[in-house]
Amino acid sequence: MLKTLSLHNLGSARGAPLATSRASRKLAEPLGEQQGPREHCPLGYRGPGQSGDGSPRADNISLILLSSREPSVATVSAGMPRRRPLQVEFNDVSLTVGKTPILNRLTGSCRPGEVLAIMGPSGSGKTSLLNTISGRLRATSGTITIGGEPLSKRHKRHMCYVLQQDVFFTDLTLRQTLMYTALLRLPDSMPYQEKMNHVDHILDILDLKRCQDTIIGNMLKRGLSGGEKKRANIACELLTNPSIMLLDEPTSGLDSSTAYNLITTLKQFAEKENKTVILTLHQPSSQIFYMLDSLLLLCNGQNAYFGDTRKVVEHFSRIGLPIAPHYNPADFILEVVKGSPEVQERVIQGANCPERGTTFNLSQNITIQTSPSIHSLYSKYLSLQDGHTTTGVEGEECPWDEDCNCQDQGYHAKCPAEVSVTITGSKKETSVFTKMGEEEDSGRSSWSEETESEASASSSSSEEYVDRQWPTSFLTQFKVLTQRNFCVARPFILSRLHWIQTLGLALIAGLLWFQAPRTEEALHDIQGWMFFSTTYWMLFMLFAALQSFPSEREVIMKERASGSYRVSAYYLAKMVGELPLTFTLPTFYMLISYPMMGGTHVLTFIKHLIVLLLNTLVAQSMGLLIGAICMDLQVGITVSALFTLFSQLFGGYLANKIPPWLSWAKYLSMVHYAFQNMNIIEFSDGTPVSCSLENSRFKSCGFNKSYIEVSEILDERGQTLPLWLNTTILIMFMLSARLLTYLMLRFLHRLK
Numbered sequence: 001m002l003k004t005l006s007l008h009n010l011g012s013a014r015g016a017p018l019a020t021s022r023a024s025r026k027l028a029e030p031l032g033e034q035q036g037p038r039e040h041c042p043l044g045y046r047g048p049g050q051s052g053d054g055s056p057r058a059d060n061i062s063l064i065l066l067s068s069r070e071p072s073v074a075t076v077s078a079g080m081p082r083r084r085p086l087q088v089e090f091n092d093v094s095l096t097v098g099k100t101p102i103l104n105r106l107t108g109s110c111r112p113g114e115v116l117a118i119m120g121p122s123g124s125g126k127t128s129l130l131n132t133i134s135g136r137l138r139a140t141s142g143t144i145t146i147g148g149e150p151l152s153k154r155h156k157r158h159m160c161y162v163l164q165q166d167v168f169f170t171d172l173t174l175r176q177t178l179m180y181t182a183l184l185r186l187p188d189s190m191p192y193q194e195k196m197n198h199v200d201h202i203l204d205i206l207d208l209k210r211c212q213d214t215i216i217g218n219m220l221k222r223g224l225s226g227g228e229k230k231r232a233n234i235a236c237e238l239l240t241n242p243s244i245m246l247l248d249e250p251t252s253g254l255d256s257s258t259a260y261n262l263i264t265t266l267k268q269f270a271e272k273e274n275k276t277v278i279l280t281l282h283q284p285s286s287q288i289f290y291m292l293d294s295l296l297l298l299c300n301g302q303n304a305y306f307g308d309t310r311k312v313v314e315h316f317s318r319i320g321l322p323i324a325p326h327y328n329p330a331d332f333i334l335e336v337v338k339g340s341p342e343v344q345e346r347v348i349q350g351a352n353c354p355e356r357g358t359t360f361n362l363s364q365n366i367t368i369q370t371s372p373s374i375h376s377l378y379s380k381y382l383s384l385q386d387g388h389t390t391t392g393v394e395g396e397e398c399p400w401d402e403d404c405n406c407q408d409q410g411y412h413a414k415c416p417a418e419v420s421v422t423i424t425g426s427k428k429e430t431s432v433f434t435k436m437g438e439e440e441d442s443g444r445s446s447w448s449e450e451t452e453s454e455a456s457a458s459s460s461s462s463e464e465y466v467d468r469q470w471p472t473s474f475l476t477q478f479k480v481l482t483q484r485n486f487c488v489a490r491p492f493i494l495s496r497l498h499w500i501q502t503l504g505l506a507l508i509a510g511l512l513w514f515q516a517p518r519t520e521e522a523l524h525d526i527q528g529w530m531f532f533s534t535t536y537w538m539l540f541m542l543f544a545a546l547q548s549f550p551s552e553r554e555v556i557m558k559e560r561a562s563g564s565y566r567v568s569a570y571y572l573a574k575m576v577g578e579l580p581l582t583f584t585l586p587t588f589y590m591l592i593s594y595p596m597m598g599g600t601h602v603l604t605f606i607k608h609l610i611v612l613l614l615n616t617l618v619a620q621s622m623g624l625l626i627g628a629i630c631m632d633l634q635v636g637i638t639v640s641a642l643f644t645l646f647s648q649l650f651g652g653y654l655a656n657k658i659p660p661w662l663s664w665a666k667y668l669s670m671v672h673y674a675f676q677n678m679n680i681i682e683f684s685d686g687t688p689v690s691c692s693l694e695n696s697r698f699k700s701c702g703f704n705k706s707y708i709e710v711s712e713i714l715d716e717r718g719q720t721l722p723l724w725l726n727t728t729i730l731i732m733f734m735l736s737a738r739l740l741t742y743l744m745l746r747f748l749h750r751l752k
């Protein structure tokens with residue numbers, strides 16, 4: 001049986017899959033087969049029209065297409081606070097970065113319930129426009145309004161921005177990622193269980209249940225697939241039920257079927273929930289293309305077309321660039337805006353008509369060179385030649401009216417108006433796809449009075465949360481971020497490699513200084529163990545902390561840009577969340593190494609441990625500070641190497657006789673204070689050190705004393721400060737470094 005799609009004018013087939021495209025052809029194939037390999041239940045494909053086993057019945061394709069518009073997406077916001085629908089408008093928006101003009105007088109709008117696609121070749125300014133609409137970039141001129149009000153910081157909580165890149169903490173599972181997002185971005189007034197139900201619901205809608213316990217992963221660690229990451233990205237944003245969704249290339253890297261399903265979901269989300277969806281697309285299939293309500297086509301940052309997607313074919317015909325039959329209009333318009341300067345000029349002028357009162361000399365044929373892939377597709381299926389020539393009406397100049405309509409009916413008659421496509425299904429069945437027209441859209445909720453009044457009548461709490469500066473209290477942010485920081489840092493700080501490294505070094509140090517006798521001869525060795533332990537943990541923690549901000553920065557920036565939490569909450573949570581992890585390995589090291597070195601006093605061990613942990617915290621603080629200042633790992637490593645070597649050299653063990661003009665430098669060495677404290681503790685509280693039997697270098701050994709006086713041991717390494725003062729100075733080091741780090745994050749790196 002043959003399936004025939006008859007579209008009376010390509011442009012009016014709103015929402016209907018264009019059977020001229022490869023994707024449409026695929027649709028017309030037995031859907032049971034098409035569904036088979038798609039292990040993940042395709043978005044928007046559930047519901048009537050599916051057979052008992054979940055696969056659609058091949059004889060009911062048009063029903064499936066219609067019923068695919070009744071998805072579970074309709075309940076994305078079930079139980080969520082209601083959001084007011086907001087229209088996005090931008091007028092004459094220009095953007096210049098430095099001296100480079102990026103966007104030039106762009107005008108467009110998107111109403112609630114609609115999907116606006118921004119299309120254009122690479123580098124035409126799609127992402128820049130999205131950034132400008134979201135407020136991440138400030139327009140050089142022009143106006144942007146959200147719900148009739150000029151764009152302001154307040155609006156960022158009404159919109160979500162799905163970035164082109166998938167920015168996540170790679171060690172968290174998908175479920176953890178969504179859970180923390182929900183806890184941070186959904187209001188405190190919503191019970192925990194409800195938030196978790198919402199997470200489940202979103203996982204279900206985006207067909208991510210199957211991989212919810214998989215880690216996000218990265219290049220080195222396998223995790224979610226590219227398509228799953230894309231959907232995870234969208235899931236995080238859907239959680240907050242935003243009024244406006246901005247998506248930068250949501251379909252990039254997805255296969256055509258997944259891309260189609262994703263756009264279907266977004267389309268349904270816009271329609272059913274009255275959301276404003278603006279997305280950038282690179283090369284959509286015609287099926288996807290006609291699902292979009294309106295299109296803004298960019299050409300070198302300028303407006304090449306803005307309007308109804310269904311009218312794009314007509315528009316291009318009108319300006320002398322009619323689209324060949326069977327050609328995917330999305331491919332065609334991209335070929336056009338990548339064409340010769342002459343073609344680009346014509347398109348830009350056509351888009352700005354009637355202001356410029358443009359008329360085109362349609363007698364001139366313009367050849368648009370099609371891409372090789374399109375060519376091969378054409379050769380194969382449609383037997384076209386290299387490129388295709390668009391031809392206006394010979395010798396005729398179309399008289400344009402005020403609305404840029406060609407008034408010559410004869411001209412229009414020559415434009416492609418009706419296309420009939422025959423598709424052969426493998427079961428040799430035939431059915432007729434009927435045009436999906438305006439009637440089908442009648443159910444679409446629009447920016448209607450009813451919706452507005454509904455919105456205003458919605459619970460005050462919902463609007464209240466929307467307009468509050470933060471969705472959650474400081475305490476909630478702190479608690480959730482502490483837990484998340486712990487989960488994020490644990491795989492790194494307590495990695496198997498770090499356990500092995502710590503065990504190995506503890507054993508080596510223990511064996512090297514094994515049961516060192518407390519004698520004058522072994523004094524240098526005991527101090528060697530103390531110096532090694534101090535510097536090793538300084539190096540370990542400092543370099544571990546160094547990577548912390550540079551690696552987390554993108555995620556934090558993304559979350560901060562959507563107004564999820566305060567920098568102070570994040571920073572404080574990071575300090576607290578990582579604390580137990582910071583203490584684990586040094587404690588493990590001390591438990592092995594100290595007894596092996598011959599330490600027997602429990603109290604001395606505890607005091608040593610406290611000093612070592614404090615030293616570790618100071619080192620971590622310095623690492624965070626250097627990382628926050630540099631935000632570049634290479635620069636950070638160089639600065640850290642200088643700092644740690646300086647600290648070691650002036651630590652009091654390697655060099656005793658420091659030149660007087662350099663003696664001040666030791667006060668800047670954190671090792672100096674920690675090493676002094678360990679000496680004080682070991683020789684005051686531990687086993688006394690016996691004098692050498694012959695030629696002792698200590699005066700106290702000359703007065704018939706068997707043990708060296710503690711003060712003499714300490715003085716041998718220069719002037720010693722009391723234990724409490726060394727400890728206070730170390731604490732001051734730590735607090736100042738942490739305060740400076742906060743200021744860096746808050747003011748220098750714009751995590752604000």
Ligand SMILES: Nc1ncnc2c1ncn2[C@@H]1O[C@H](COP(=O)(O)OP(=O)(O)OP(=O)(O)O)[C@@H](O)[C@H]1O
Nearest residue numbers: 097098100102120121122123124125126127128129
């Ligand atoms: N900060 C900047 N400084 C200078 N030029 C910039 C800057 N940001 C963007 N551009 C330039 O502006 C142009 C538009 O960039 P944009 O990323 O918006 O393009 P795009 O259409 O999204 O491209 P793609 O499809 O490849 O992602 C590019 O030529 C880019 O090099």
